[in-house]
Amino acid sequence: MRGLRNCSNDGVSLDLAVPPPATPPVSSASSTSLSFDEEETSESKIERLISEHPVIIFTRSSSCCMCHVMKKLLSTVGVHPTVIEIDDGEIACLAVQAAPVLFIGGACVGGIESLVALHLSGHLVPKLVEVGAL
Secondary structure (H helix, E strand, O other): OOOEEEOHHHOEEEOOOOOOOOOOOOOOOOOOOOOOOOOOOHHHHHHHHHHHOOEEEEEOOOOOHHHHHHHHHHHHOOOOOEEEEOOHHHHHHHOOOOOOEEEEOOEEEEOHHHHHHHHHOOOHHHHHHHOOOO
16 A cells, blocks of 8 residues: 555554645536635635534544544444534634534534433434434
8 A cells, every 4th residue: 555654563654645636537517515615714614514414523633532432422323424623713613612513414512512411312313313314
């Protein structure tokens, strides 16, 4: 596999160098939901992502332990959320003070405490079914 190297002490190092982009094929409609228009504001990017994904987590880092717990809880009920890393300035656009923050069906659920409370109350799965995530 290109970019992977074995290291001593049984660790693996990953070369994250990005190869130069190949010339993309010409297509009349080549757009993904995670693409961004450079002129689009942070607020509109976040609003668009929330509206396009039934279950989405915004986090400061993909290695965040609370984000990992959120993903693990959701995966135990059969949902694999979209996870987006954002910076401190973009977190302010979410109208919450801390990350990670979960949105289900466009509505802010909140942090890990809110997700666990929703699950323990028995309302998580019906909410996920309602938005089409299950």
